[in-house]
Structure formats: C-alpha cells, structure tokens
Amino acid sequence: MFPDFLTDIYSDYTIRNITLGAMVLGLVSGSLGTFAVLRRQSLLGDSISHAVLPGIILAFMLTGSRDPLILILGAAIVGWLATLSIMAIVNTTRIKQDASLALVLSVFFGFGMVLMTFVQRQPDAAAAGLQRFLFGQAAAIIWDDVRTMLLIGGAAMAVFLLFWKEFKLVVFDRAFAFSLGMPVRRFDVLLTTLLVIAIVIGLQTVGVILMSAMVVAPAAAARQWTDRLGLVTTLAGLFGALAGVTGALISAYAARMPTGPTIVLCLTAIVLFSLVLAPNRGILWAWVRQHRQSRELRSRVVLADLYWLSQQHAGDDSGHSIATLEAMSAGRVAVDHGLEDLEQAGLAERTDEETWTITERGREQAIRDLAEEEREGSDV
Amino acid sequence: MTTMTSAALESQPAIAVRDLTVAYNDRPVIWDLDLDVPAGVLMAIVGPNGAGKTTLIKAMLDLVRPAAGQVEILGQPYRKSRDRVGYVPQRGSVDWDFPTNVLDVVQMGRYGALGWIRRPGNRERELALEALDKVSMGEFADRQISQLSGGQQQRVFLARALVQNADVYLMDEPFQGVDATTERAIITLLKELRSEGKTVVCVHHDLQTVPDYFDWVALLNIRKIASGPVSEVYNETNLRLTYGGRVAFLSRDAAAPATAQAAVEED
Amino acid sequence: MFDLSTAQMEIQLVAIVVAVACALVGVFLVLRQMAMMSDAITHSILPGIVVAFFIVQDLSSPFLIIGAAATGVLTVSLVELLERTRLVREDAAIGIVFPALFSIGVILIARFARGIHLDLDVVLLGEIAFVPFNRTEIFGIDLGPTALVMMSVILLINLIFILLFYKELKLATFDTGLAAALGFSPALIHYGLMSLVSVTAVGAFDAVGAILVVALIVGPPAIAYLLTDQLRLMLVYSAGIGVVVAVLGYWMARMLDASIAGSMASMVGIIFVVAYLLAPQRGLVASYLRRRRQRWEFAGIMLAIHLFNHEGLPSAEQENRVEHLQDHLNWNPDFADRAVRWAERNRIIVRRNSHLFLTEEGREQAREAIVR
C-alpha cells in the first residue's frame, strides 16, 4: 500500500490538492499561531474559531456562493467582530477575559447553529457543503481551495515577516515598544488579524471546532525544542504542516475518519513527543538530569563519610561496616548503591562482605569535594 | 512657541512637568504636579506604594494620557524628543520565558534608531555587546533570558537602555530585587552616566540609600511633596509628609543628609 | 401555536432544569475566572460518554453519567499536570488537552457508533426535542421523561452542594490563600466544583449538546454579574436568567423553526446585550451618564487644586488667568470654558476680570482632595 500512496501524491489530482492544502494551512496557522501562544491568547484562538461559524453561513446565505474565498471572508469578518466583542466586554465591564471568551464563543456558535437550521431546510444539498465546516473534510479540497489558501496565507506570512522585529518587541515588552513610539495598538490589531487569518484558512479542512488546536499546539510543541523565536516559529510551521498532511491523507484514505479530529490527533502526538523528548526542556531529560544529580549527591555523601571514618581510625583503616555508614547518613541516601558507584569509579573498595574502605584516589576526591563545599559556603 | 524660548533662557531643565494630573477611570492618581528636573542630575523619585511613581514615569513617556497638564523633555514634547530618552521598565513587566536571548533583548534598544522593517545588523550587535560589557554581562550574550537571575535581568534592561544612547534616562525601580553587589555596580554605572552629562531619573524605594546614591530627589504622594537637591529637601519633615508619619526609623538619616551629600560629592 | 401540549411542557421543563443547574455551578466558575474550563470539560467529556455508552448502552444511565463525568475531572487534572511541567502555560494547556480528547470522541463516534442514536448532530446540538419519548418508569408509574428525572437529580445535587458548602465556596472563591490558612483545602473545593460541572455538563449534553452547554454555564452568571455585587443574589439572578433563557429560547426556536439549543444560546446573547447596555449601575448607558457627570466634577476639582497650588506664589498672577488654562492644563478652549463655568456655578471659584480665584469652599475642597 505504501508505494501506491507515494505515487498517488504525484499522480492523483485529488491527493495532490489535499496534500498541498493541508501543508499550506499547517504551515501558515502553525507559524502565525506562535505569537498568539506567546501572548497567552491560546484560548482567544479557540473562541474565534468557534465564533466564525455564523460568518460562513451568513456569507453563503447572502451571496448564495460557495466560493471558498467568500466564505473565508465572511468567517474573517465575524471572527473580527467576535474579537472586538470580547475586548469590549473585558474593557468596559468587570467580566473577566475567561468568561468573555466563553460567552462569545458559545453565543456566536449557537447563533451559527440557528442559521445552519435555516440552510438545512433549503431543498438543495447546500447544507452538506456547509456541514463540512464543522469537522472539516480534506477529501473535498479542490484546487480552488488550495489557491485561496496560498493567496491568503502568503499575504499573511509576508506581513508577518516584514514586521517581524516590531511584532517581537510589541509582544515581548509593550511598555518599551510604546516608549520607542511604536504604534503598539495598531500592531495589536495586526497580530489579531493574523490570528484570525491563521484560523479561517483551515476552516474547511479542519473545521471550526478544532481549528484552534492547529494554532496552539504546533507552537507549544516547537517551544520545547528551542529558545530562539525564529526557530520556534519555523518549527511550529513545520509541525503544523506535518500534522496537516498526515492527518489529511489518513482521513482521505481511511473510511469514517473525520479530517479535523484526525489532524488534531496527529498534532497531539507531536506535542506529546516534544514534551517528553525535546532535549533540555523535555520531561525525560529533566528526569534523567535529576536522577543523575541525586546519584552524584549520594556518592558524594558516602565518600565524605568514608573519608571522615578513615581520618578517625587513622591507624586501623581495615574497613567500615555499611551499618555505620547508614547510621551516619541517617537514611538520607541508599548507602549500598552509593558504595557500588564509588567502587566502579575506583574511589572505594570492599574489604569484606559488609565492610568498605576508601582508596587513595577516593581520599583525594573527598578532599577536593570538601574544599569546593567550603568555597561555595563562603560565597553565600 | 513662547513657552519654549522662555524655558530655554533660564537654562532649560531636562524634564519639565507642568500642572500634571493623571487619572485612571476618573480616579486621579497624580494631582496637579509641577516638577523640574535640571539637566545632568541623578534624581530619585520616592514615595509610598501607590503614590503614582510609575504613573509619573509613564506620563513622562506618553504611555498614559494626562487629564491635564503637560510634560516636556529637553524642551519638547516626548513625541519629538523620543530619540533622546532611554527607558528601563519595571523588571516584572515582561515575560522572561519569552524565547529569546540576552543579546537580542539588548538590541531592542536600537529598534527606535533602526526605524521600520530594517533588521539589526553587525553594528547593532557590536553596540549591544559593548553595553553588555559595561554592565559586566558580556559572557551572557547568548544566554536564554529565562536562565537569568533577577539582578542579571535588571542589568540586561540597563544595557538595553544604554544602547539607546540617550540623554535622559527614566528607570522604574532599577534596584528592585538585586543583591548588594549588583546594586553597587548599577549605581556606579548611573553615576558614570551623570558624569557624562546625562540626566537619570530613578524610582527608588530604599530611603536609607537616597543620600548616598542621588543628588536630586522628588518626594511624591499623589501630589508633589517636595523636590530639589537632596541636601535641601530630603529631611524628616518632608518624609513625614510623604509617608504620613510612618517613618520614625528614618530620623537617623534624615538628621544627616548634609554629610551624606558630602560623601556623594566626593566621588 | 401557543397551546401547550404535554410534550412541549416537558421540553420546556427540561430546558429550565438544565439551564438552572448550569447557571448555579457557572456562578463559581465565572467568579473564579475559570469559565474556559467549562469549554474544556464540555468538549472532553465526549470520549467518556462514548466509551461509557458502549459499555452500558443507555444514554441516561447513572453509570454513564458518572463515567463520563470522570473524563471531565480527568481533563482538569491533565491540564494541571501539563501546567505543572512548566513547559506550557495554562491557556495553551487547555487549548491542547480538550481538542485532543474531543477528537478521540468524534472519531469513536464516526467509526463505531453507527446505527445507534449518537451522531455528530447530537454532539453539537443535543436532542431536546426528542426528550419526551424516552421515559422513566418505576414500578410501572411514569415519572416523566428520563432527561427530566436525571437533570432534576443533578440540579438537586448542585443545590445541596452549594447550600452545604456555601461558606467554603465563597471563601475559596474570593481568597484562596485565606481559605487554605483556615484549613479548607482549596484543592478539595476546586475538584468538588469541577466534578459538579462535569456531572452537570454530561447531563445537559444530552439535551443541548457540547458547545451550547457553555452558553448556559457562563451566560447567566455573566449577566447576573452585571446586575449585582452579592454572591447570594448573583446565584438567584443567574438561576432566574437561566429560566428566562430556557423559556424564551424555546419559543424563539418554535417561531423560527430552528434549533432549540442554538436559539437558547442566541437568547443568552440577546439578554446579555440588553443587560450590557441597560444594567442599572454597570450598564453602558448608566456609566456613560455617570462619566459625564463626574467629568465636570473632576475638572472642577482639578481647577481648584491648580489654583490652590499656586495661591500666594509669585506665579499665581500668571497661572490663574483663564487663557492660561489652555496652555498649562492642556485643556482645549471649549472644555476649559465649560469647566470654569461649572466651577463658578458650584461656587468653587469666582472670576474677577479674567483672573480666577478660589472661594473658601473651593479651597477646602482642594485641600481635602490632595490630603487624602
């Protein structure tokens, strides 16, 4: 099956469109989403993506057209309105951000559902075309859709790159950006517009309900791999594209796999992978680091104790029982494992079944350790 | 304009605040403040929490719109003198987990001079490294900013202001959360700036060190209580007015501002 | 159209009970600034519902509710777990966890739930219109629609919880630190509340669908928050608004022949807009009027303080001229003029040939304003 699959991408018109479309949308929404995540607006993305539903349907009802450009435009306008409503509620009432987001999300979506019932009543199968905006449908992507995505996505990316430096400053340090005389609020508007575009671009492929994940998850995954903004953004775009293509193809090939959810699960896999395995920040590495540290500490404590004992029994250094060492460290560390580590490092040796002594190298190491501790102690 | 020429005649102040009233949602935070900051001084703004110190700095920078009054910096509204002003915000005002490194943050100080769209290049890089060296942070240039201590973060902000190469510096609590060593390093740097003829205004919280560090002071609590040379206005009466009698512990310092002032002039 | 059949009565009753149950727990979510958690929970209980449904084969079985609600609580802990790694922030954590769980649910339905009446429309819209057909009987006595019985029990549980732990909830909502210090575990209250939200969401899910539950949980409390400052009243108002939403939403749907759940959510929006504009104290209109009044008061005091600060100084001669206000206070001529007239009318100042002077009363007011 696999070779088929690859040749299909080149030969089959549908598959090529699906792949291309999913790639463009993943790239655009993933990279544009980075700033939204950094601005802690992940949930704004969720709110907008639900709220655009009535925009799509109204655009269809008013124009009777199913041209993707028109529907996306309708979505973008309503997405903007939703954002404005959220800001108005937060700024002029005491209702906080979270409740405003949830309110706008659900009310707009509910209104969209009301409109949807109107469209569904119409005799022709118009509704079927709109239904796919809920959970997305990769199989239905045609060249027109791809062209629209390229057009809108390309424009958004161009703006994004052009004002890269300004966006970065505005997001990182607003007050400073203000003090330099930047039109900070205009950049806010621009960033929000980019977020809206990042969302609407994938609506017909991923669907309104899950589109926010395309914006949030790639950035969250990418952030784990690097500390540089440019790389975070690039990686987010790549992750988005990867998940988009994989998910769209699975959904197009397998029966009864809705596209949006499939893409989101691919993304989730990438996120989990990144959270666990990304070097430095990843959970696994943090765990390994911690483990290594505690092992080192253990050896150090046992070595120090052995050294002290050997100083005390200067004449007769024939060995000290594990029990003594355990008593000294008062159960803080696993003495036997510590001794094994020391033995391997050649710092301690076994003199009998249950007794141990420090080696010459161990003595030197212990003296170095003590000196270091003293130095650090005096620093504080 | 008439105001400008008359101000210029009497040796123009670096910052002139006139009848400034600032309100948040119609709740005034600063009442009718007049304040002159002469050029070339190192000035502290002191006052209790909520006195409006940060607000005053923000009003100077046009970050908040005053309900009445105006601020002129170097004889012009901020809009026009912007290029000659450096700003150090409160350290807590940004997200230190932002994915960027020290060098990049310091280069942000050049964004104003760079103008639109142009990216920082080699020159900006060199200026930034130079500024980092001045605050002894040269070796941290590539460090991710989340891996900095509080004092180091403060120095990064300071370096960013330095690359602005401004004539007037406005700093909001540059000593907040730094240890004694860093504090000394920072104040040395500020005094250096002053000796280069620059004007530095700091919001400051440690009343004990005011006479050591600064030569000019403004006491603020919603309105201006006093401003002038430390030796003249930094006394118990004014401090009591500012802090409302809660400063009994101060009498030692307040009694000896003259000697403290002498110490400042020595170095 | 307006004669009510039993079925219609029953649908409305279910809607009311659902709305009130949601509104009550919603108050605490809104006040604790965790409203978006309701969005996360309502989405992510879907896989729980599907799996539990495969097992018990009955959408209204109490086991299904408990099983599915467990998924809701699982979501909350997953979000917390993610957050605790410090690798992602809370908002992003929420934004990652619930789409993932929801996706699992949708795929499960699409692949395996064919032929049973759990399809994607139900997920989004519920099926409140079919509520009367599924009835609960005990010993042959008809207790009413199953959904009604079930939601009434859930409402009762919510009520009991809130009444029993009113004090603790209040404390934990407004001062988590103090609550902890007094020995009320905030975590326990938090999870208790989240369990309630989950149970309520699962129950309501059947009637109004995943996303519109959010409207019922967040909407009425948000509206009530515009109307009152007291927690007790806020609970009462939200419940009342919930009832209104349910009834008006139902009739709107009937008249437009549209989705009932969608109409209820739209009704939340309409009532919100009305309250937003007209709420007695916090409404847009009221605060605009208040602003306008305060504006002159504020300007008058500003003027008084300005004159007060310069009184007796050599500069006074300069500062108290009317033309000067524009220049120094940066007021535009019109505004300055009106402020002066306001202050004159209120006897704060007097005008003597284009110089302004404080009256004794004005002086007093200025002094009072400055020395707070």
Ligand SMILES: Nc1ncnc2c1ncn2[C@@H]1O[C@H](COP(=O)(O)OP(=O)(O)OP(=O)(O)O)[C@@H](O)[C@H]1O
């Ligand atoms: N954005 C704002 N909206 C409303 N009120 C504000 C805002 N910023 C500050 N305030 C209020 O204005 C007053 C002065 O605040 P400001 O931050 O200037 O004080 P401060 O002197 O810097 O205090 P601190 O020593 O705590 O930094 C405070 O009462 C504060 O609550």
Ligand SMILES: [Mg+2]
């Ligand atoms: Mg402050």
